[in-house]
Amino acid sequence: MSISAVSASIAISPPLRSAQPARAATPSDSAASTTNLSQEALAMIDQLKQRDTEVRQHEQAHLAAAGGLATSGPTYTYQRGPNGVSYAVGGEVNIDTSPGATPEETIQRARTIAAAALAPAEPSGQDRAVAAEAQQMEMQARAELAQQQTQRAYGNNAPSQPTLDLYA
Numbered sequence: 001m002s003i004s005a006v007s008a009s010i011a012i013s014p015p016l017r018s019a020q021p022a023r024a025a026t027p028s029d030s031a032a033s034t035t036n037l038s039q040e041a042l043a044m045i046d047q048l049k050q051r052d053t054e055v056r057q058h059e060q061a062h063l064a065a066a067g068g069l070a071t072s073g074p075t076y077t078y079q080r081g082p083n084g085v086s087y088a089v090g091g092e093v094n095i096d097t098s099p100g101a102t103p104e105e106t107i108q109r110a111r112t113i114a115a116a117a118l119a120p121a122e123p124s125g126q127d128r129a130v131a132a133e134a135q136q137m138e139m140q141a142r143a144e145l146a147q148q149q150t151q152r153a154y155g156n157n158a159p160s161q162p163t164l165d166l167y168a
Helices: 029-033 037-071 103-117 125-157
Strands: 009-011 073-078 088-098
Touching: 037 073, 037 088, 037 103, 088 103, 103 125
Parallel strands: none
Antiparallel strands: 009 088, 073 088
């Protein structure tokens, strides 16, 4: 197979603002630390909360569809809000993209990889790229399977490539 990576990350990218690693939000943090904030800060907190929910749902969709090919649970990139609480603004789930032992197994793995990559309601560009690689992997495995079937059917007399006899 031509996919060189053993695993691929399917992820949602963070927004344009810089994200900083930090601790995850806790319910008691948000209530106590929003009492003295401006309307702009409260609006930003609402946006961060919404983004956090979107990111977590996105990564959970990848994880649920990846099945046994997921090599990790979701990992997140956090951004600290004006209330001091950290919100997930990006994330990823790593999946094993190695081929199977047989073309049939590779086809099944490729389908699972593509399904996992495209599972979220709004797949990212990276998600679509992983799905495209999985589709290429499936096509190569199908070609290999067809070649094996031809060799089994014809033995050593199998044509190496289809030919067209224009003079027949």
